[in-house]
Amino acid sequence: MTTPDGEAAAPAVRREGEVLRFSGALTSLTAGRVWREALRAAEGAGRIDLSGLAVLDTSGAALVMAAQEAAGGGVPVEGASRAVGAVLERSRGAVRAPAKPAAAPRRLGLVRSVGAWGVGRIGSAGEGVAFVGEAAATVVNAARRPRDLRVADVLRHLDEVGTRAFGLVALLGVLIGVILAFQSSIPMRQFGAEIFIPRLVGLSLLRELGPLLAGVVLAGRTGSAYAAELGTMTVNEEVSALRIMGIDPMVLLVLPRLVAATVAMPVLALLMDLAGLVGMGGVMLSLGFPVRLVLNQLQVGVNLGDLVGGLGKAAVFGLVIAGLGCRAGLSAGSGPRAVGDAATSAVVGGIVALVVLDGIFAVLFFRLGW
Amino acid sequence: MERGARAGAGQGAGEAVIEVRGVAMGFGGRTLFREVSFDVARGEVFVILGGSGCGKSTLLKLMIGLLEPTAGEVTILGGHLASATGEARRNLLRRLGVMWQSGALFGSMTLLENVMLPLEAHTDLPREARESVARVKLGLVGLSDAEARLPAEISGGMAKRAGIARAMALDPPILFLDEPSAGLDPVTSAGLDELIKDLARDLGTTFVVVTHELQSILAIGDRCIMLDKEAQGMIAEGDPRRLRDEPPNDTVRRFFRREVA
Numbered sequence: 336m337t338t339p340d341g342e343a344a345a346p347a348v349r350r351e352g353e354v355l356r357f358s359g360a361l362t363s364l365t366a367g368r369v370w371r372e373a374l375r376a377a378e379g380a381g382r383i384d385l386s387g388l389a390v391l392d393t394s395g396a397a398l399v400m401a402a403q404e405a406a407g408g409g410v411p412v413e414g415a416s417r418a419v420g421a422v423l424e425r426s427r428g429a430v431r432a433p434a435k436p437a438a439a440p441r442r443l444g445l446v447r448s449v450g451a452w453g454v455g456r457i458g459s460a461g462e463g464v465a466f467v468g469e470a471a472a473t474v475v476n477a478a479r480r481p482r483d484l485r486v487a488d489v490l491r492h493l494d495e496v497g498t499r500a501f502g503l504v505a506l507l508g509v510l511i512g513v514i515l516a517f518q519s520s521i522p523m524r525q526f527g528a529e530i531f532i533p534r535l536v537g538l539s540l541l542r543e544l545g546p547l548l549a550g551v552v553l554a555g556r557t558g559s560a561y562a563a564e565l566g567t568m569t570v571n572e573e574v575s576a577l578r579i580m581g582i583d584p585m586v587l588l589v590l591p592r593l594v595a596a597t598v599a600m601p602v603l604a605l606l607m608d609l610a611g612l613v614g615m616g617g618v619m620l621s622l623g624f625p626v627r628l629v630l631n632q633l634q635v636g637v638n639l640g641d642l643v644g645g646l647g648k649a650a651v652f653g654l655v656i657a658g659l660g661c662r663a664g665l666s667a668g669s670g671p672r673a674v675g676d677a678a679t680s681a682v683v684g685g686i687v688a689l690v691v692l693d694g695i696f697a698v699l700f701f702r703l704g705w
Numbered sequence: 706m707e708r709g710a711r712a713g714a715g716q717g718a719g720e721a722v723i724e725v726r727g728v729a730m731g732f733g734g735r736t737l738f739r740e741v742s743f744d745v746a747r748g749e750v751f752v753i754l755g756g757s758g759c760g761k762s763t764l765l766k767l768m769i770g771l772l773e774p775t776a777g778e779v780t781i782l783g784g785h786l787a788s789a790t791g792e793a794r795r796n797l798l799r800r801l802g803v804m805w806q807s808g809a810l811f812g813s814m815t816l817l818e819n820v821m822l823p824l825e826a827h828t829d830l831p832r833e834a835r836e837s838v839a840r841v842k843l844g845l846v847g848l849s850d851a852e853a854r855l856p857a858e859i860s861g862g863m864a865k866r867a868g869i870a871r872a873m874a875l876d877p878p879i880l881f882l883d884e885p886s887a888g889l890d891p892v893t894s895a896g897l898d899e900l901i902k903d904l905a906r907d908l909g910t911t912f913v914v915v916t917h918e919l920q921s922i923l924a925i926g927d928r929c930i931m932l933d934k935e936a937q938g939m940i941a942e943g944d945p946r947r948l949r950d951e952p953p954n955d956t957v958r959r960f961f962r963r964e965v966a
Contacts, residue, residue, distance in 0.1 A: 363838065363875045364799070367829035392876035393845065393908065394830075397838040418909075425907040429844030670857035671812040 344389060348373040355380040355402060358387025361395030370398055377405040385423075386414030396426035466662045470593065473585040485591055492595030496557045496657075497602055504552055508607040511544060512536060512614025520622060529622060533629045534636025536615040541641040545608035546600075546649035547693055553600060553653060554685030558660035561592055562681035565664025566674040574665060589661045593654060600653025601646040608645065644705055648696050655692060656685040722747045722879060722911055723768060728777035730763055737763055738938045739776070743930050747878070750905050750912040750925045752945060755932035756960070761915045762806070762883055764932065768913065769803055769881055782879070799827045802872030806883045808864035810856035816843060816867045817852040823874040842870040846900060862893035869900070879911045880904075886918040898924040919961065923949065931957060 346359040348369045355377050359365070377383075383403060385391070391399070400423075403410055415423060477484050515536045523529050565588060568574050577584045612633070619629045663681040667673040721744035729739035737760040745751045753761050766772045768779050770786025778785065784797045810819050820839035824830055830838060843852050846866040856864055865885055872880055885901070886894040898921050904910050905925075916922060922929060922945045929948070931941040933956050941948055941957045952958035 363824065363828055363830075366838075367831065367834065370831055370834045393841050393873070394824075394828075394838040394876055397841045398834070400841075401834070401837055421907050425845070425903075426841050429841050430849070431844075668857075670855070 346395075347387075348376055350376040350380065353379075353381030354384050355382070355406065356384045356387060357399065357402075358389075360390035361388060361398060362390060362392045363394035366395050366398045370401075373398055373402050374405045377402040380406040380410060382410050383412045384414045385412060385419055386416075388415065388419050391415075391419040391422050393422060393426045393429075396423045399423060400427065400430065462666060463662065466665075467658070469585055470589060470658055470661075473583070473590050474593065477586070477590055483586055483590075484594065485587070488587075488591035489594050492591050493599055495560070496553070496595050496653075497599035500552060500556055500599075500603060501606060503556070504549060504603050504606050505610045507548060507552065508545075508610025509614040509617075511548060511607075512540065512611035512616075513618055514614075515539060515544075515611070516615040516618035520618065530624065530628070530632060531636075532619060533615060533632040537612060537633045537637040538641060540608050540611040540615075541637055541645045543645075543693070545611060546604040546645045546652060547689065549600060549603040549607045549649060550652040550656060550689040551686060553596065553603065554656050554660075554682055554689060557596060558656045558663075558681040558685040559678040561657060561660030562663040562667075562677040563674050565661055566667035566677035567664075569665055569667045570669060570673050584665065589658075589665070592661055593657050596653040596657030597650050598653075600649040600656075604646055604649035605642075608642070640705055644696075644700060648693070651696075652689055652692060655688050659684045659688060720747050721745065722782055723913070724780040725764075725768065726777050726780075728764070728767060728774045728779060730760065730767060730772065730774050736937050738932055741777070741930075741932070741939050743939070743942060745879075745911060745913055746928075747911055748905065748909050749927040750901060750914060752922050752926035752929035753913065753915045753932065754917055754922050754926075754929050754945070754960075756917060756934060759932040759934040761917070761932055765881055765883055765913065765915045769801060770797075795827075799823075799875050800877050800879065802875065802877040802880045804865065804868040804872045804880065804882045804885060806887060808856065808861075808868035810864060810867055810871070812856050815853050815855055816848060816859070816870070819856070819867060820871045820874050823871065827875055839870075839874065842873050843867070845873065845904070846870045847896075862889045862897070865889065865897065866900070869897075873904070873910075876908070877910070879913065882912060882914045882916075884916055884918075885914060886916060886921045891920075894918065894921065895924070897921075901925050919963070931960065 344359045346357065346361045346365045346369050349356045349358070355373070357373070361369075380402075383399065383406065385399065388395075399412065403412060412423070516532050519532055519535055520529055523532060523535075565574070568588070574584050574588070577587060616626065616629055620626065660681040663677040663684065667677040723745035725744070726742050728741045730737045731739075741764065753764055755761050763772065767774050767787075768781065770779075770781075770789075773787045779787065782797060782800055784793060786794065786797050789797055810816070811822070814822070817836065817839050820842050821835045824835045824838055828835075840849065840852065843849055846869050848863060848866055848870060851859055851863060851867075856867070859867065869880070869882070869885070872882075882901070885897050889897065901912055901914070902925055905912055912925075914921075914925065926945040928943065929941075929945045930939050931948070932938065933940045936956070941953050948957055949961040952961060
């Protein structure tokens with residue numbers, strides 16, 4: 336015997352001839368001790384005796400029903416007290432209740448799976464194109480009617496995207512400059528060409544690495560934040576509420592973010608460039624080259640076009656990364672995973688887009704002879 | 706009708722399973738309620754009622770040890786959840802079930818897996834046994850045909866019922882339900898009330914229900930207390946039907962007659 340909610344007496348199961356006897360307390364906390372033994376003992380039993388059962392809850396009832404099943408189905412269950420019988424009957428009723436088989440997801444064959452994936456991708460690409468079109472129309476409209484642009488929101492996002500990322504970008508820039516200069520000094524020393532390190536690092540940073548690394552920072556910091564913020568709003572139906580109120584989410588939510596990221600990215604790239612050059616300068620000083628010589632080499636090796644080309648690329652990177660983040664957020668599904676999925680998609684999509692765009696720019700600049 | 710196996714096998718109804726003594730709570734210097742005292746007897750459906758913002762859900766959180774009162778104490782099944790630690794706390798927790806207002810189901814798990822989770826944490830049932838037990842619980846709340854669905858794929862009423870199934874996973878002697886009828890249509894709400902009455906009758910479970918839905922209160926409540934924002938505490942205790950017919954004060958009368966103050 337047990338108290339109803341105290342530590343239960345040990346359950347016991349015994350096979351005596353054709354009778355399977357349960358005794359003690361058969362509850363969710365104790366049934367596990369005899370579950371397998373009971374099912375083994377139940378095989379071939381002619382009836383089940385519950386007269387020794389002091390306590391039965393619905394978990395215990397599940398075991399009695401499973402034992403009855405193992406014994407071959409309709410074997411009689413006898414000796415239950417009124418209380419035990421009531422719980423057993425209630426549990427039986429629950430399992431008998433409209434027992435449509437669980438709708439298992441239909442398995443698709445390999446070809447169909449690939450097809451379904453392809454159709455899904457095409458649909459998603461179509462939505463992406465629609466988003467780009469919508470965003471472009473919003474930007475054009477805002478250019479025509481600048482008062483549609485909420486300046487306060489733009490400033491808030493500029494702070495979040497730009498000023499709050501300055502520390503991280505400066506730190507990364509210095510470290511990248513140091514690493515590039517130090518690593519290139521090793522092979523260049525063999526040819527006595529260490530003096531050209533400023534040209535090498537300067538060109539790499541201004542044309543490629545500055546905008547690219549600032550873009551990675553933007554994708555990780557801001558793209559994911561945009562996706563999570565807008566994804567949460569979508570999941571909470573705030574975006575639907577805006578639409579129903581006749582407020583275009585593209586204007587209220589997306590446009591300020593696009594503008595902020597497009598404006599802030601060249602600044603971040605410039606900061607990355609300058610910090611990298613400072614890091615490189617430190618290494619050159621440690622190698623014994625005076626500052627004037629380093630600056631002279633930079634002036635000869637790097638021109639304004641390199642800097643402007645890099646910053647222009649950075650602005651495009653900012654626009655695309657912010658757009659991808661916003662789109663991931665606005666197309667978030669439902670449920671708690673949706674926001675996480677949106678953030679992941681924004682970061683992965685942002686970084687992939689960054690590299691693809693950089694490749695396109697490389698070809699473009701080459702063709703244009705820049 | 707005789708209460709279920711638990712009550713039938715052990716101590717009878719009437720014994721207090723929860724004792725709340727002189728409890729006070731407030732946030733940021735503002736008192737929400739004070740000097741709240743009552744007992745919840747084994748096997749009864751006990752309702753905490755009151756208007757919005759009077760502290761009903763906060764009182765529930767105090768009772769299950771999620772919040773500590775600023776004064777007074779709560780004893781539940783002879784223990785103090787707020788101060789219990791280690792195995793003593795685990796022992797107390799597995800004898801309670803809570804259904805949260807929104808269901809609080811885990812979105813990445815099917816309903817069956819949601820119900821299996823407490824069984825995995827607190828019992829040594831093998832996997833197939835956990836599945837069988839979880840199916841019984843889902844059947845008890847009428848969700849046998851939805852066991853493979855994710856929470857995002859079911860309605861609000863189904864989520865609440867699945868929340869009850871998960872709360873019942875360990876057959877706890879006490880179930881706490883936070884606003885079980887809120888946001889449900891009258892038919893679903895009435896179905897949920899029926900379910901609560903059936904479970905209390907057949908399984909001998911003690912229910913503590915927080916609600917302000919009049920019909921539910923009258924349909925399921927054996928006893929209730931009423932909290933009031935203005936009075937910052939309890940203003941009535943007893944059988945809800947009796948409180949409706951013989952209100953002890955104006956606030957209770959207005960509440961049951963849905964009159965504007």
